[in-house]
Amino acid sequence: xxxLEDSLxxxxxxxxxxxxxxxxxxxxxxxxxxxxxxxxxxxxxSIVKRIKINPQEFANKLGSYIIDINQNxxxxxxxGGFLNLVINDSFYVEFIEKIDKNTExxxxxxxxxxxxxxxxxxxxNTNKPLHLGHIxxxxxxxxxxxxxxxxxxxxxxxxxxxxxxIHICKSMVAWYxxxxxxxxxxxxxxxxxxxxKYYVIFEKKFNEEINSLQKDxxxxxxxxxxxxxxxxxxxxxxxxxxxxxxxxxxxKKMNGWVYDGFAITYNDLGVDFDSYYYESETxxxxxxxxxxxxxxxxxxxxxxxxxWVDLRNEGLDEKILLRSDGTAVYMTQxxxxxxxxxxxFPQIDSLIYTVGNxxxxxxxxxxxxxxxxxxxxxxxxxxxxxxMVDLPDGKMKSREGKVVDADNLIIEMRKTAKKISxxxxxxxxxxxxxxxxxxxxxxxxxLKYFILKVDNRKRILxxxxxxxxxxxxxxxxxxxxxxxxxxxxxxxxxxxFLKKHNVSLDIKEKEIIKQIMTxxxxxxxxxxxxSPAIIANYLYELVRLYNSFYQNINILNEVNKEARSxxxxxxxxxxxxxxxxxxxxxxxxxEKM
RNA sequence: UGCUCCGUAGUUCAACGGAUAGAACAAAAGUUUCCUAAACUUUAGAUGCAGGUUCGAUUCCUGCCGGAGCAACCA
Numbered sequence: 001x002x003x004l005e006d007s008l009x010x011x012x013x014x015x016x017x018x019x020x021x022x023x024x025x026x027x028x029x030x031x032x033x034x035x036x037x038x039x040x041x042x043x044x045x046s047i048v049k050r051i052k053i054n055p056q057e058f059a060n061k062l063g064s065y066i067i068d069i070n071q072n073x074x075x076x077x078x079x080g081g082f083l084n085l086v087i088n089d090s091f092y093v094e095f096i097e098k099i100d101k102n103t104e105x106x107x108x109x110x111x112x113x114x115x116x117x118x119x120x121x122x123x124x125n126t127n128k129p130l131h132l133g134h135i136x137x138x139x140x141x142x143x144x145x146x147x148x149x150x151x152x153x154x155x156x157x158x159x160x161x162x163x164x165x166i167h168i169c170k171s172m173v174a175w176y177x178x179x180x181x182x183x184x185x186x187x188x189x190x191x192x193x194x195x196x197k198y199y200v201i202f203e204k205k206f207n208e209e210i211n212s213l214q215k216d217x218x219x220x221x222x223x224x225x226x227x228x229x230x231x232x233x234x235x236x237x238x239x240x241x242x243x244x245x246x247x248x249x250x251x252k253k254m255n256g257w258v259y260d261g262f263a264i265t266y267n268d269l270g271v272d273f274d275s276y277y278y279e280s281e282t283x284x285x286x287x288x289x290x291x292x293x294x295x296x297x298x299x300x301x302x303x304x305x306x307x308w309v310d311l312r313n314e315g316l317d318e319k320i321l322l323r324s325d326g327t328a329v330y331m332t333q334x335x336x337x338x339x340x341x342x343x344x345f346p347q348i349d350s351l352i353y354t355v356g357n358x359x360x361x362x363x364x365x366x367x368x369x370x371x372x373x374x375x376x377x378x379x380x381x382x383x384x385x386x387x388m389v390d391l392p393d394g395k396m397k398s399r400e401g402k403v404v405d406a407d408n409l410i411i412e413m414r415k416t417a418k419k420i421s422x423x424x425x426x427x428x429x430x431x432x433x434x435x436x437x438x439x440x441x442x443x444x445x446x447l448k449y450f451i452l453k454v455d456n457r458k459r460i461l462x463x464x465x466x467x468x469x470x471x472x473x474x475x476x477x478x479x480x481x482x483x484x485x486x487x488x489x490x491x492x493x494x495x496x497f498l499k500k501h502n503v504s505l506d507i508k509e510k511e512i513i514k515q516i517m518t519x520x521x522x523x524x525x526x527x528x529x530x531s532p533a534i535i536a537n538y539l540y541e542l543v544r545l546y547n548s549f550y551q552n553i554n555i556l557n558e559v560n561k562e563a564r565s566x567x568x569x570x571x572x573x574x575x576x577x578x579x580x581x582x583x584x585x586x587x588x589x590x591e592k593m
Numbered sequence: 594u595g596c597u598c599c600g601u602a603g604u605u606c607a608a609c610g611g612a613u614a615g616a617a618c619a620a621a622a623g624u625u626u627c628c629u630a631a632a633c634u635u636u637a638g639a640u641g642c643a644g645g646u647u648c649g650a651u652u653c654c655u656g657c658c659g660g661a662g663c664a665a666c667c668a
């Protein structure tokens with residue numbers, strides 16, 4: 001379609017130059033809306049405005065001119081300022097035959113000369129298991145990485161693991177006090193779930209202590225400060241920072257459990273990483289940068305010793321970079337980490353942070369500071385921001401245990417998939433292992449699609465009661481269409497695919513093919529907007545078009561050999577296209593369901 | 594108070610500034626001798642309010658109303 005548009009643009013451009021002495025080479029084409037005759041529409045308002053002429057008259061002249069020159073255009077009609085062009089069926093037939101068997105239509109293989117993009121996502125804390133918010137983060141980050149790769153970029157997937165700090169010590173203290181040497185093995189819990197359990201125990205104990213101190217006459221603030229378990233946690237953090245070997249080994253042991261647990265969840269979600277950064281290794285790096293900034297007088301010290309940067313000229317505020325006691329803040333660490341990344345991977349051109357929109361301001365400040373410091377790549381940083389996942393009664397709060405646990409949710413999704421599959425009763429010939437695999441593919445497919453189809457800037461409302469649909473605009477809808485086509489194709493041979501170009505197509509068949517033709521544009525738009533949702537919605541539209549036409553037609557019974565053949569070509573292309581687009585969303589497809 | 598993001602059918606989501614705002618769920622009515630009914634076909638239903646820019650606005654601008662987030666020597 002792009003090629004056709006380009007050649008039409010040239011024709012129109014020539015026409016304008018010869019007849020009106022006007023140089024324009026950029027025209028607005030769009031697919032013709034359903035209720036009008038035609039396939040491709042040229043929007044004429046901007047042209048007509050420049051040469052004061054009646055649109056109707058102009059469009060008629062232009063239309064005849066185009067038809068004379070381009071064989072692919074059969075007819076035209078004019079409505080208002082829209083020139084609707086009717087494309088020959090053979091154009092579509094040739095296209096569908098050309099991309100046949102190409103499961104990567106529209107994708108571009110990256111080469112060593114392609115840009116390299118680092119993308120950070122996930123970035124968990126090691127004191128508790130992953131929740132639904134992380135799922136959105138992971139799916140988004142992973143999907144964007146696939147999309148960027150499919151459009152010809154080299155990708156390095158990374159994360160920053162927040163493996164130190166007071167919150168980690170909380171879990172450690174609670175386990176130390178009340179754990180009775182409980183391990184993942186002895187408890188049967190996933191490592192991250194076990195550690196998370198002690199984080200909750202800490203918070204519970206902490207609150208009890210605050211309450212009882214308040215009864216003894218403390219005000220809230222001092223009660224929080226003086227709660228024995230909190231004092232213990234702070235002491236532990238100090239010991240950790242001074243490299244106390246006992247504390248360090250406890251820390252390593254518990255973090256090890258968490259990593260084992262995370263690995264399982266990541267595997268379930270189908271996401272992975274090429275590199276890892278640990279806060280424990282990077283949290284001191286930023287201090288060097290502070291010295292640099294001070295020398296260049298980009299930063300300044302206040303009398304109490306704290307270090308600041310003034311970003312008011314950039315439309316932001318003054319921001320602290322080093323506390324008065326000389327310790328680093330979050331921003332300091334992030335400065336250090338990003339600089340280290342560009343040192344570690346000199347080939348990267350840009351870096352994408354997949355982080356929730358509550359940190360929009362933080363990243364504006366981070367990027368502004370890096371620009372002030374003069375790093376050439378500072379303009380190539382991007383914050384891929386996304387909305388929070390909310391529950392019906394508000395935001396998730398892990399401290400209060402008000403979360404949708406990732407592992408539980410995944411298990412529930414599989415269960416639901418199982419229940420529905422069994423009710424359908426179409427997979428009786430699969431063995432147990434194949435069935436379990438299928439439940440996983442469908443359950444996770446539903447979850448991934450549910451999350452990714454929503455524009456990432458918007459918040460997602462997740463109602464655990466209603467959970468995730470399996471009917472309608474859902475992952476299983478896509479998967480089901482794919483399985484059906486696979487089943488159809490398994491019943492035909494290569495001889496059934498005849499190449500004939502003088503077949504006439506049904507309007508709906510043309511729409512399906514047109515939809516596939518727009519796939520490269522969809523990819524571009526998805527990259528431009530960092531939005532997997534665009535691909536999800538494209539997929540849905542494709543399957544809907546396919547279903548609505550082929551649901552009530554028995555392709556195998558079609559007597560006309562050529563019509564049958566073209567329908568098989570279309571079916572196969574749809575399946576291939578579903579396959580490549582689903583890859584980008586990380587949605588797996590079953591051959592049978 | 595300031596800044597940022599979001600307001601579309603009862604609900605969950607769509608719509609490069611384009612033509613009569615698309616779907617799904619829920620509701621009502623249909624479609625299984627047929628490649629798989631997790632599907633398909635009908636019916637009913639929406640742009641927060643007021644201005645502006647434009648041939649044309651859900652989309653861009655201004656103001657208001659409503660929701661969320663940020664504005665920590667928290668991470």
